[in-house]
Amino acid sequence: MPSAMLILIGCQLLGELLRTTFHFPVPGPVIGMFLLALALGVRAKRTGQDMTPAPLKPAAESLIANMGLLFVPAGVGIIAEAGVIRKEWLPIIVAVAGSTILSLMVTALVMHWTLPRTSANPADREGGMS
Protein backbone atom coordinates (compact mmCIF):
# COMPACT_ATOMS: atom_id res chain seq x y z
CA MET A 1 0.00 0.00 0.00
CA PRO A 2 2.63 2.65 0.88
CA SER A 3 4.65 1.75 -2.21
CA ALA A 4 1.56 1.98 -4.40
CA MET A 5 0.72 5.41 -2.98
CA LEU A 6 4.35 6.42 -3.53
CA ILE A 7 4.09 5.47 -7.21
CA LEU A 8 0.75 7.24 -7.71
CA ILE A 9 1.54 10.43 -5.83
CA GLY A 10 5.11 10.40 -7.18
CA CYS A 11 3.76 10.35 -10.76
CA GLN A 12 1.36 13.13 -9.86
CA LEU A 13 4.23 15.21 -8.47
CA LEU A 14 6.31 14.53 -11.56
CA GLY A 15 3.33 15.59 -13.68
CA GLU A 16 2.97 18.82 -11.70
CA LEU A 17 6.71 19.52 -12.08
CA LEU A 18 6.56 18.97 -15.84
CA ARG A 19 3.47 21.15 -16.06
CA THR A 20 5.02 24.09 -14.24
CA THR A 21 8.41 23.75 -15.95
CA PHE A 22 7.12 23.54 -19.50
CA HIS A 23 3.83 25.43 -19.00
CA PHE A 24 1.76 22.52 -20.30
CA PRO A 25 -1.92 23.44 -20.37
CA VAL A 26 -2.81 20.00 -18.94
CA PRO A 27 -3.19 19.27 -15.21
CA GLY A 28 -0.42 17.40 -13.38
CA PRO A 29 -2.46 14.25 -12.61
CA VAL A 30 -3.30 13.77 -16.31
CA ILE A 31 0.38 14.09 -17.25
CA GLY A 32 1.13 11.70 -14.38
CA MET A 33 -1.38 9.22 -15.81
CA PHE A 34 0.35 9.19 -19.19
CA LEU A 35 3.78 8.90 -17.54
CA LEU A 36 2.72 5.92 -15.45
CA ALA A 37 1.01 4.25 -18.42
CA LEU A 38 4.19 4.71 -20.43
CA ALA A 39 6.34 3.29 -17.64
CA LEU A 40 4.02 0.29 -17.26
CA GLY A 41 4.07 -0.23 -21.01
CA VAL A 42 7.86 -0.18 -21.14
CA ARG A 43 8.01 -2.56 -18.19
CA ALA A 44 5.54 -4.94 -19.83
CA LYS A 45 7.63 -4.98 -22.99
CA ARG A 46 10.85 -5.70 -21.09
CA THR A 47 9.48 -8.44 -18.87
CA GLY A 48 6.98 -9.79 -21.37
CA GLN A 49 4.24 -9.55 -18.75
CA ASP A 50 1.13 -7.44 -19.33
CA MET A 51 -0.07 -7.55 -15.75
CA THR A 52 0.59 -4.70 -13.40
CA PRO A 53 2.70 -5.73 -10.36
CA ALA A 54 0.94 -6.54 -7.13
CA PRO A 55 1.07 -3.54 -4.81
CA LEU A 56 0.04 -1.10 -7.52
CA LYS A 57 -2.74 -3.11 -9.13
CA PRO A 58 -5.01 -3.67 -6.10
CA ALA A 59 -4.46 -0.11 -4.88
CA ALA A 60 -5.36 1.33 -8.29
CA GLU A 61 -8.36 -0.95 -8.55
CA SER A 62 -9.79 -0.03 -5.18
CA LEU A 63 -9.25 3.69 -5.82
CA ILE A 64 -10.95 3.48 -9.22
CA ALA A 65 -13.82 1.40 -7.83
CA ASN A 66 -14.60 4.20 -5.37
CA MET A 67 -13.88 7.14 -7.63
CA GLY A 68 -17.42 8.46 -7.31
CA LEU A 69 -16.86 9.34 -3.65
CA LEU A 70 -14.01 11.66 -4.60
CA PHE A 71 -16.31 13.85 -6.69
CA VAL A 72 -18.71 14.55 -3.83
CA PRO A 73 -16.81 17.49 -2.24
CA ALA A 74 -16.51 19.31 -5.57
CA GLY A 75 -20.10 18.43 -6.48
CA VAL A 76 -21.50 19.93 -3.29
CA GLY A 77 -20.00 23.21 -4.56
CA ILE A 78 -23.12 23.52 -6.66
CA ILE A 79 -24.87 25.08 -3.63
CA ALA A 80 -22.45 28.00 -3.85
CA GLU A 81 -23.54 28.50 -7.48
CA ALA A 82 -27.25 28.38 -6.68
CA GLY A 83 -27.68 32.06 -7.58
CA VAL A 84 -26.60 31.78 -11.23
CA ILE A 85 -28.29 28.44 -11.64
CA ARG A 86 -31.61 29.78 -10.36
CA LYS A 87 -31.35 32.78 -12.69
CA GLU A 88 -30.37 30.89 -15.85
CA TRP A 89 -31.70 27.45 -15.06
CA LEU A 90 -33.23 26.78 -18.47
CA PRO A 91 -30.16 27.38 -20.68
CA ILE A 92 -27.99 25.63 -18.08
CA ILE A 93 -30.08 22.49 -17.79
CA VAL A 94 -30.79 22.18 -21.50
CA ALA A 95 -27.16 22.80 -22.46
CA VAL A 96 -25.71 20.39 -19.90
CA ALA A 97 -28.15 17.64 -20.82
CA GLY A 98 -28.09 18.33 -24.57
CA SER A 99 -24.35 18.60 -24.99
CA THR A 100 -23.64 15.60 -22.75
CA ILE A 101 -26.09 13.37 -24.61
CA LEU A 102 -24.93 14.58 -28.04
CA SER A 103 -21.27 14.14 -27.19
CA LEU A 104 -21.87 10.64 -25.78
CA MET A 105 -23.75 9.62 -28.89
CA VAL A 106 -21.33 11.16 -31.38
CA THR A 107 -18.26 9.66 -29.70
CA ALA A 108 -19.81 6.20 -29.42
CA LEU A 109 -21.25 6.26 -32.94
CA VAL A 110 -17.96 7.29 -34.55
CA MET A 111 -16.20 4.52 -32.61
CA HIS A 112 -18.90 2.08 -33.62
CA TRP A 113 -18.71 2.97 -37.32
CA THR A 114 -14.93 3.04 -37.58
CA LEU A 115 -14.04 0.02 -35.45
CA PRO A 116 -13.46 -3.18 -37.35
CA ARG A 117 -16.45 -5.50 -37.50
CA THR A 118 -14.86 -7.90 -35.03
CA SER A 119 -15.91 -5.35 -32.44
CA ALA A 120 -18.78 -7.52 -31.23
CA ASN A 121 -16.42 -10.42 -30.67
CA PRO A 122 -16.10 -10.96 -26.92
CA ALA A 123 -12.70 -12.62 -27.39
CA ASP A 124 -11.40 -9.20 -28.34
CA ARG A 125 -11.96 -7.87 -24.88
CA GLU A 126 -9.91 -9.93 -22.51
CA GLY A 127 -10.74 -9.57 -18.85
CA GLY A 128 -14.13 -7.97 -19.38
CA MET A 129 -17.16 -9.17 -17.52
CA SER A 130 -20.75 -9.55 -18.68
Added chain:
Amino acid sequence: MSAALHHLWTPLSATPLLWMVVTLAAYVIGRQVQKACGGSPFASPVLIAILIVAATLLGTDTSYDTYFAGAQFIHFLLGPVTVALAVPLAENFALVRRHLSSIGLALLAGSLTSVLSGVGLVWLLGGSRSVALSMAPKAVTTPIAMAVSDQIGGVPALTASLAILGGILAAIIGRHMLVRFQIADWRAHGLAAGVAGSGIAAAQVAALDEVGAAFAALGIGLNALLTAVLVPLLATLWH
Protein backbone atom coordinates in the same frame (compact mmCIF):
# COMPACT_ATOMS: atom_id res chain seq x y z
CA MET B 1 -31.76 21.02 24.54
CA SER B 2 -30.88 23.40 21.73
CA ALA B 3 -28.29 25.05 23.96
CA ALA B 4 -26.71 21.68 24.68
CA LEU B 5 -26.76 20.82 20.99
CA HIS B 6 -25.22 24.14 20.15
CA HIS B 7 -22.53 23.49 22.75
CA LEU B 8 -21.70 20.21 21.08
CA TRP B 9 -22.11 21.40 17.51
CA THR B 10 -19.92 24.50 17.57
CA PRO B 11 -16.55 22.80 18.21
CA LEU B 12 -17.52 19.79 16.13
CA SER B 13 -18.48 21.77 13.03
CA ALA B 14 -15.03 23.36 13.02
CA THR B 15 -13.07 20.09 12.79
CA PRO B 16 -12.36 18.57 9.38
CA LEU B 17 -13.44 15.21 10.80
CA LEU B 18 -17.14 16.04 10.90
CA TRP B 19 -17.42 16.90 7.22
CA MET B 20 -15.30 13.94 6.19
CA VAL B 21 -17.61 11.67 8.15
CA VAL B 22 -20.71 13.30 6.65
CA THR B 23 -19.29 12.90 3.12
CA LEU B 24 -18.33 9.27 3.66
CA ALA B 25 -21.66 8.45 5.31
CA ALA B 26 -23.62 10.12 2.51
CA TYR B 27 -21.72 8.11 -0.09
CA VAL B 28 -22.19 4.85 1.82
CA ILE B 29 -25.93 5.59 1.97
CA GLY B 30 -25.85 6.34 -1.78
CA ARG B 31 -24.24 2.96 -2.43
CA GLN B 32 -26.78 1.17 -0.24
CA VAL B 33 -29.62 2.87 -2.09
CA GLN B 34 -28.12 1.81 -5.41
CA LYS B 35 -27.74 -1.75 -4.16
CA ALA B 36 -31.34 -1.74 -2.94
CA CYS B 37 -32.38 -0.61 -6.43
CA GLY B 38 -30.66 -3.62 -7.97
CA GLY B 39 -27.60 -1.64 -9.07
CA SER B 40 -29.64 0.69 -11.27
CA PRO B 41 -27.53 3.54 -12.68
CA PHE B 42 -30.48 5.87 -12.02
CA ALA B 43 -29.75 5.60 -8.29
CA SER B 44 -26.39 7.35 -8.74
CA PRO B 45 -24.45 7.20 -5.44
CA VAL B 46 -22.61 10.41 -6.36
CA LEU B 47 -25.86 12.28 -6.91
CA ILE B 48 -27.47 10.89 -3.75
CA ALA B 49 -24.39 11.76 -1.70
CA ILE B 50 -24.24 15.31 -3.08
CA LEU B 51 -27.93 15.83 -2.29
CA ILE B 52 -27.54 14.52 1.27
CA VAL B 53 -24.46 16.64 1.97
CA ALA B 54 -25.96 19.75 0.36
CA ALA B 55 -29.16 19.33 2.40
CA THR B 56 -27.08 18.89 5.55
CA LEU B 57 -25.11 22.08 4.85
CA LEU B 58 -28.23 24.10 4.08
CA GLY B 59 -30.03 22.66 7.11
CA THR B 60 -27.19 23.52 9.48
CA ASP B 61 -26.44 26.86 7.86
CA THR B 62 -22.87 25.81 7.12
CA SER B 63 -20.90 27.55 4.37
CA TYR B 64 -19.35 25.62 1.51
CA ASP B 65 -15.92 26.89 2.56
CA THR B 66 -16.32 25.40 6.04
CA TYR B 67 -17.45 22.13 4.51
CA PHE B 68 -14.61 22.03 2.00
CA ALA B 69 -11.99 22.63 4.70
CA GLY B 70 -12.89 19.15 5.95
CA ALA B 71 -13.83 17.46 2.69
CA GLN B 72 -10.66 18.58 0.90
CA PHE B 73 -8.88 15.46 2.15
CA ILE B 74 -11.28 13.36 0.11
CA HIS B 75 -11.09 15.80 -2.80
CA PHE B 76 -7.28 15.49 -2.76
CA LEU B 77 -7.49 11.82 -3.80
CA LEU B 78 -8.85 12.86 -7.22
CA GLY B 79 -5.20 13.40 -8.23
CA PRO B 80 -3.91 9.91 -7.37
CA VAL B 81 -7.04 8.23 -8.80
CA THR B 82 -6.49 10.01 -12.11
CA VAL B 83 -2.94 8.66 -12.15
CA ALA B 84 -4.29 5.22 -11.21
CA LEU B 85 -6.30 5.15 -14.44
CA ALA B 86 -2.94 4.41 -16.08
CA VAL B 87 -3.27 0.81 -14.83
CA PRO B 88 -6.28 -0.25 -16.94
CA LEU B 89 -4.89 1.89 -19.76
CA ALA B 90 -1.50 0.16 -19.77
CA GLU B 91 -3.04 -3.30 -19.52
CA ASN B 92 -4.97 -2.64 -22.72
CA PHE B 93 -2.24 -0.90 -24.68
CA ALA B 94 -2.38 -3.45 -27.48
CA LEU B 95 -6.10 -2.92 -27.93
CA VAL B 96 -5.75 0.85 -27.87
CA ARG B 97 -2.93 0.82 -30.40
CA ARG B 98 -4.95 -1.32 -32.77
CA HIS B 99 -7.74 1.26 -32.88
CA LEU B 100 -5.77 4.47 -32.74
CA SER B 101 -7.40 6.08 -35.78
CA SER B 102 -10.93 5.28 -34.60
CA ILE B 103 -10.09 6.71 -31.21
CA GLY B 104 -8.66 9.90 -32.70
CA LEU B 105 -11.68 10.48 -34.94
CA ALA B 106 -14.23 9.72 -32.24
CA LEU B 107 -12.40 11.93 -29.76
CA LEU B 108 -12.27 14.88 -32.12
CA ALA B 109 -15.93 14.52 -33.11
CA GLY B 110 -17.16 13.99 -29.56
CA SER B 111 -15.09 16.77 -28.06
CA LEU B 112 -16.12 19.34 -30.68
CA THR B 113 -19.76 18.29 -30.32
CA SER B 114 -19.63 18.79 -26.57
CA VAL B 115 -18.05 22.24 -26.74
CA LEU B 116 -20.06 23.62 -29.66
CA SER B 117 -23.45 22.23 -28.63
CA GLY B 118 -22.92 23.33 -25.02
CA VAL B 119 -22.09 26.90 -25.97
CA GLY B 120 -24.67 26.94 -28.77
CA LEU B 121 -27.55 25.76 -26.57
CA VAL B 122 -26.83 28.33 -23.87
CA TRP B 123 -26.65 31.04 -26.50
CA LEU B 124 -29.87 29.90 -28.24
CA LEU B 125 -31.80 29.93 -24.97
CA GLY B 126 -30.64 33.39 -24.08
CA GLY B 127 -28.10 32.50 -21.42
CA SER B 128 -25.33 34.92 -20.53
CA ARG B 129 -21.89 34.89 -22.07
CA SER B 130 -20.20 33.86 -18.84
CA VAL B 131 -22.51 30.83 -18.51
CA ALA B 132 -21.79 29.89 -22.15
CA LEU B 133 -18.05 30.13 -21.58
CA SER B 134 -18.35 28.16 -18.35
CA MET B 135 -20.21 25.48 -20.31
CA ALA B 136 -17.53 25.09 -23.02
CA PRO B 137 -14.94 22.98 -21.17
CA LYS B 138 -17.39 21.20 -18.84
CA ALA B 139 -16.95 17.70 -20.32
CA VAL B 140 -13.30 17.49 -19.29
CA THR B 141 -11.97 16.23 -15.99
CA THR B 142 -12.88 18.78 -13.30
CA PRO B 143 -9.45 20.33 -12.52
CA ILE B 144 -8.70 21.05 -16.17
CA ALA B 145 -12.25 22.20 -16.87
CA MET B 146 -11.86 24.80 -14.13
CA ALA B 147 -8.46 25.95 -15.41
CA VAL B 148 -9.71 26.34 -18.99
CA SER B 149 -12.86 28.11 -17.82
CA ASP B 150 -10.76 30.60 -15.89
CA GLN B 151 -8.54 31.19 -18.90
CA ILE B 152 -11.40 31.98 -21.32
CA GLY B 153 -13.47 34.14 -18.96
CA GLY B 154 -15.93 31.63 -17.54
CA VAL B 155 -16.67 31.02 -13.87
CA PRO B 156 -14.50 28.09 -12.69
CA ALA B 157 -16.78 27.12 -9.79
CA LEU B 158 -19.80 27.05 -12.10
CA THR B 159 -17.84 24.96 -14.61
CA ALA B 160 -17.06 22.45 -11.85
CA SER B 161 -20.76 22.16 -11.03
CA LEU B 162 -21.66 21.75 -14.70
CA ALA B 163 -18.91 19.14 -15.15
CA ILE B 164 -20.32 17.12 -12.29
CA LEU B 165 -23.93 17.48 -13.45
CA GLY B 166 -22.92 16.33 -16.94
CA GLY B 167 -20.85 13.47 -15.54
CA ILE B 168 -23.74 12.25 -13.39
CA LEU B 169 -26.10 12.40 -16.36
CA ALA B 170 -23.66 10.52 -18.59
CA ALA B 171 -23.20 7.87 -15.89
CA ILE B 172 -26.95 7.51 -15.43
CA ILE B 173 -28.11 7.30 -19.03
CA GLY B 174 -24.96 6.21 -20.89
CA ARG B 175 -25.41 2.46 -20.97
CA HIS B 176 -29.18 2.53 -21.54
CA MET B 177 -28.92 4.99 -24.38
CA LEU B 178 -26.04 3.31 -26.21
CA VAL B 179 -27.58 -0.15 -25.91
CA ARG B 180 -30.78 1.27 -27.37
CA PHE B 181 -28.72 2.40 -30.36
CA GLN B 182 -27.30 -1.12 -30.60
CA ILE B 183 -23.87 -0.09 -29.39
CA ALA B 184 -22.98 -2.68 -26.78
CA ASP B 185 -19.23 -2.46 -27.38
CA TRP B 186 -17.36 -1.47 -24.20
CA ARG B 187 -14.62 0.21 -26.22
CA ALA B 188 -17.13 2.66 -27.71
CA HIS B 189 -18.97 3.12 -24.43
CA GLY B 190 -15.74 3.59 -22.45
CA LEU B 191 -14.36 6.24 -24.77
CA ALA B 192 -17.72 8.03 -24.97
CA ALA B 193 -18.00 8.05 -21.17
CA GLY B 194 -14.49 9.47 -20.83
CA VAL B 195 -15.00 12.14 -23.50
CA ALA B 196 -18.54 13.23 -22.58
CA GLY B 197 -18.71 12.57 -18.87
CA SER B 198 -15.08 12.39 -17.67
CA GLY B 199 -14.43 10.93 -14.22
CA ILE B 200 -17.93 10.26 -12.94
CA ALA B 201 -19.10 8.45 -16.07
CA ALA B 202 -15.73 6.67 -16.26
CA ALA B 203 -16.18 5.47 -12.68
CA GLN B 204 -19.52 3.96 -13.63
CA VAL B 205 -17.99 2.18 -16.65
CA ALA B 206 -14.85 1.10 -14.75
CA ALA B 207 -17.01 -0.68 -12.18
CA LEU B 208 -18.54 -2.79 -14.96
CA ASP B 209 -15.80 -3.57 -17.46
CA GLU B 210 -12.01 -3.47 -17.56
CA VAL B 211 -11.69 -2.73 -21.27
CA GLY B 212 -14.30 0.00 -20.85
CA ALA B 213 -12.16 1.41 -18.04
CA ALA B 214 -9.09 1.54 -20.29
CA PHE B 215 -10.93 3.39 -23.04
CA ALA B 216 -12.56 5.73 -20.52
CA ALA B 217 -9.12 6.56 -19.09
CA LEU B 218 -7.92 7.29 -22.58
CA GLY B 219 -10.99 9.42 -23.30
CA ILE B 220 -10.41 11.51 -20.17
CA GLY B 221 -6.70 11.96 -20.85
CA LEU B 222 -6.91 12.74 -24.56
CA ASN B 223 -9.94 14.99 -24.16
CA ALA B 224 -8.07 16.90 -21.47
CA LEU B 225 -5.20 17.50 -23.91
CA LEU B 226 -7.49 18.40 -26.79
CA THR B 227 -9.82 20.69 -24.84
CA ALA B 228 -6.97 22.53 -23.15
CA VAL B 229 -5.67 23.45 -26.60
CA LEU B 230 -8.91 23.73 -28.57
CA VAL B 231 -11.25 25.65 -26.27
CA PRO B 232 -9.01 28.67 -25.62
CA LEU B 233 -8.41 28.78 -29.38
CA LEU B 234 -12.14 28.67 -30.19
CA ALA B 235 -12.82 31.25 -27.49
CA THR B 236 -10.55 33.80 -29.17
CA LEU B 237 -12.61 33.38 -32.35
CA TRP B 238 -15.85 34.15 -30.51
CA HIS B 239 -16.24 37.76 -29.48
